[in-house]
Amino acid sequence: MKALVSEADQVRRWWRLYWIAAATFLPTLFFYYVGEEAIFPVSALEMWHQGEWLRRLLFGGDLEHMPLYTWLIMPLAALFGWEFLLPVTRAITISATVITGLVTARLVLRLYGDRLLAAFAAVSFITFSDLFLYRGWLAYVDPLFSLFVFSAITSLWLACERRDFRWLSAAALSLSAAFLSKALTAYTFYAGAALVLLFRAEYRPFLLSWRSLVMHVAAFALPLVWFASIAPARSQGNRMFTEITAKLAPENLGGYLAKLFLYPLEFALACAPVLLVAVWYAARARQWPIAADDRHARTALGILAVNFLPYWLAPHSHIRYLLPLFPLAALLLARGLLRLGEPAQTSARRWVQALIVVKLLLVLLVFPWYQQHYRGANYRDAAMDILQRTKGFPLHTLNVSASGLSVAAYLDVARLPGDPVRFPPQDWTDGFVMAYEDLPAHGRRVTTYRLGGNDLFLFCRGRACDSPQPDGLLK
Numbered sequence: 001m002k003a004l005v006s007e008a009d010q011v012r013r014w015w016r017l018y019w020i021a022a023a024t025f026l027p028t029l030f031f032y033y034v035g036e037e038a039i040f041p042v043s044a045l046e047m048w049h050q051g052e053w054l055r056r057l058l059f060g061g062d063l064e065h066m067p068l069y070t071w072l073i074m075p076l077a078a079l080f081g082w083e084f085l086l087p088v089t090r091a092i093t094i095s096a097t098v099i100t101g102l103v104t105a106r107l108v109l110r111l112y113g114d115r116l117l118a119a120f121a122a123v124s125f126i127t128f129s130d131l132f133l134y135r136g137w138l139a140y141v142d143p144l145f146s147l148f149v150f151s152a153i154t155s156l157w158l159a160c161e162r163r164d165f166r167w168l169s170a171a172a173l174s175l176s177a178a179f180l181s182k183a184l185t186a187y188t189f190y191a192g193a194a195l196v197l198l199f200r201a202e203y204r205p206f207l208l209s210w211r212s213l214v215m216h217v218a219a220f221a222l223p224l225v226w227f228a229s230i231a232p233a234r235s236q237g238n239r240m241f242t243e244i245t246a247k248l249a250p251e252n253l254g255g256y257l258a259k260l261f262l263y264p265l266e267f268a269l270a271c272a273p274v275l276l277v278a279v280w281y282a283a284r285a286r287q288w289p290i291a292a293d294d295r296h297a298r299t300a301l302g303i304l305a306v307n308f309l310p311y312w313l314a315p316h317s318h319i320r321y322l323l324p325l326f327p328l329a330a331l332l333l334a335r336g337l338l339r340l341g342e343p344a345q346t347s348a349r350r351w352v353q354a355l356i357v358v359k360l361l362l363v364l365l366v367f368p369w370y371q372q373h374y375r376g377a378n379y380r381d382a383a384m385d386i387l388q389r390t391k392g393f394p395l396h397t398l399n400v401s402a403s404g405l406s407v408a409a410y411l412d413v414a415r416l417p418g419d420p421v422r423f424p425p426q427d428w429t430d431g432f433v434m435a436y437e438d439l440p441a442h443g444r445r446v447t448t449y450r451l452g453g454n455d456l457f458l459f460c461r462g463r464a465c466d467s468p469q470p471d472g473l474l475k
Contacts, residue, residue, distance in 0.1 A: 007116055015117035017349070018101065021126050021356055025094045027363040028137040030085040033375030033406035037139040039063075041085045042409050044073035046420045054230055059397055060409070068180040069141045082413050090140040096143040097136035100150055101126040104327040108334070109294045111161070117334055120209035120345070124331050125330035127352045130270035133359055137322055141182050146323035147177035148188050153193040153303065160203040165211055172219035179222060187220060189324050196302040199296075256315050263312050266319050271326070273351035274333045281344040282336065290338025297335050304328040335381070348399045375452030379403060382449040385408035386434070386458060389446065393464040394431030396424035401436050403451040406435070430462035 039058065043350055046057040047070055048131035056063040056070060069092070076088045105122040109115065119211050126132060136143060152174035153457035159167035171190075194216075197203050205213060282289045290297045311317040337344045370376055386395070386407070395415075397408055412420040422432050435442045435457045444471070460467075 004071070011115045011119050012153075014116070014123050014349075016120065017252050017352060017356075018123045018126060021123065021132065022098045022101075023136045024092075024132075024262065024356060024359050024363060028094070029090050031090075031296070031367065031401075032371045033086065033374070033379055034138060035411060036145070036402045036405055037089075038084070038402075038405035038409035040069055040139055040141065041075065041077075042405060042412060042420070044070040044077060044084060044089070045409075045412050047080065048074045048078065049416075049420055059400075059420075066180050066182055068177060069144055069182075071392070072144075081284055082416055085413055086139065086409070090137055093139055093143050094137050095474065096147040097126065097131060100143065100147045101149055103147070103154055106166075107157065107327070108331055110158055117338060120338065120348075121327075121330045121334035124274040124334050124348075125327050127274065127354065127355055128270060128326055128330070129272045130319060130325060131323070132355065133362065136204050140320075142320050142323050145178055145182040145328070146185070148174050148181055149189045149324035150327050152178060152190050156190070157197065157215050157299070160197055160200070160206055163206050165215070168212060168215055172215055175219050176222050179226075184223060185321070187223075188310070192306040195305045196299060196306055197464050199302070200299065202475065246387065251315070251397055259317075260312070263319075267308075267322060270319050270322075271329050271333070273355055274337070274348050275329070277344065277348045277351055278281065278333050278336050278340070280359060281300060281340045282348070285340060287340065289339055291339060300328045302429055304358060346430070366414070375403075378449070379406040380410045382451060383407045383414065383454060385447075385449070386432075387411060388462070388470050389458065389467075390432040391462075393467065394422055394428070395433075396431060397421050397434040398424065398442070399434045399436040401454060403454045403456055404434060404436060407456060428461065431460070431464050433459050435459060 043056050043058050043063065044061070047053065047055070047067070050057065053065060053071070056065040056067050072092050073089050077085045078093070101122040103248055104125050105118040105133075108118040108121045110120075118439055126136070131143075152171045155167045155171035159165065159171060175186055175190050178190075193449075198207055278289055288300065307325055308322065312322050315454065337348050395411070397404060399405075399408075408421045415421075421434075424431075432446070433442055436454070438445060438448075438455070438457050442457070443461040444465050446458045446460050446465075449458070450458040
C-alpha cells in the first residue's frame with residue numbers, strides 16, 4: 001500500500017508541475033508583438049472587416065494560406081474586443097500547446113495504463129525548451145497545426161489498438177483540421193504514421209479493411225475538393241507545392257552538409273532539458289533506455305524516425321516543422337527515464353523545475369524590459385503617432401517587415417471601425433504610406449521611426465503633405 005500511495009503522490013507531483021509550467025505562459029499574453037506575429041492578427045481583422053471567410057487577406061491581398069487559425073481568432077476577438085486581438089491570438093496558441101500535452105498523456109495512458117508515465121510524458125513535452133520558452137506561446141499557427149496532426153496520429157493509433165472506427169473518424173476529422181490550419185504536410189505526417197502502423201501485423205487487418213480504406217480516401221480527398229471547389233483556393237495548391245519543392249533545392253554542398261550535421265543537434269536542444277538528462281543517464285548506465293519488448297515505444301520511435309527523416313534530408317527545413325513529433329519524443333523520453341531509475345527521474349524533475357524558474361525570470365523581468373527599451377512598445381508608440389499624423393487621409397503600407405506588420409496591427413485596431421491599412425492603389429495621389437525603404441518614388445518623407453534594428457518611413461503625397469503635423473510626437 002505504501003508503494004501505491006508513493007506512486008500516487010508522484011503522479012500528483014508531476015501533474016502539479018505540469019500546470020505550473022502551463023501557468024508560466026500567462027504573462028506572455030500581454031507582451032507586445034514579437035517577430036512576424038502580426039501576420040495572423042492583421043489577417044483575421046481584415047477578413048472580419050471585409051466579411052471574408054475563405055481567403056487569408058493581408059493588406060488587401062490574398063495570402064493564399066489556409067484559414068482555420070483565423071476562423072478561431074475572428075469570433076473570439078469580436079467577443080472579447082478587438083483591442084485584445086493579440087492576447088486572443090496568443091491564447092489560442094497557448095491552449096493548443098497545453099492541450100497537446102494532455103493528448104500526449106491520454107495516448108500514453110491508453111497504451112500503457114500507467115498514470116505516472118502519462119504525467120511524466122506530459123511534463124516532458126510542455127517543458128521542451130523550444131516550445132516552453134518560445135514557440136509554445138507565439139501567435140503562429142504551428143502549435144495548432146501540431147495539435148491537430150498529433151491528435152490525428154493518436155486517434156489512428158488508438159483506432160488500431162481498439163479496432164474502433166469511432167477513433168478512426170476522429171483521426172479523419174483531426175487530419176482535415178490540420179490541413180485547414182496550415183498545409184498539405186499534415187498528410188505526410190499522417191501517412192508516415194500509418195506506414196509504421198501497417199508494419200504491425202495485428203493492426204494490418206483493421207487498417208486494410210474496406211471501411212478504413214473508404215474513410216481514408218474521404219479524408220485524403222479534402223485537399224482536392226478544397227482546391228477544386230472553393231474558388232479563392234484554386235491557386236493555393238500551386239503555392240503549397242511551390243513552397244514544398246523550393247525546400248528540396250540545396251544552395252550549396254557545404255551548407256547542405258552543415259545542415260545534415262546540425263539539424264539533429266538542434267532537435268536535441270529543442271527537446272532539452274529532458275532529452276539531455278536521458279542521454280546522460282543512459283550513457284552512464286551503458287543501457288539503451290527503450291526495452292526491446294516495448295512494442296509501443298518501438299512504434300512511437302518508428303513514427304518519429306520516418307517523419308523526421310524527410311525534414312532532416314531536405315536542404316531547407318526548420319525545427320518548428322517538427323512540432324507534431326515532439327509528443328512522441330516526450331513519450332519515448334519519459335518511458336526511458338522511468339526505466340533508467342529513480343535518480344534519472346529526480347534529475348529530470350529538478351532540471352524541469354530550474355527551467356521553470358528561468359522562464360519566470362524571462363517572462364516577468366527580462367523580456368518586458370527588452371520590449372520597453374528596444375523593440376516592442378515602440379511599435380505601438382509609432383502606430384499612435386502615425387494615427388495622429390495621418391488623421392483624415394488615406395493610409396497605406398509598403399512595409400511587410402516584422403516591424404511594419406506590427407505597427408500596422410496596432411493601427412488597424414485603433415482605426416476601427418474604419419478600414420484596415422492596405423497596399424496603396426496604383427497611381428495614388430493623396431494620403432500617406434509606410435515604407436521600409438527611403439525612396440523618392442514613395443513621396444515626400446514626413447518622418448522616420450527607429451524600431452529596434454529597422455527604420456520605418458512615413459511618406460505623404462498630394463494634399464496630405466499640406467496637413468498640419470501635431471507637435472510633440474515621435475520623430
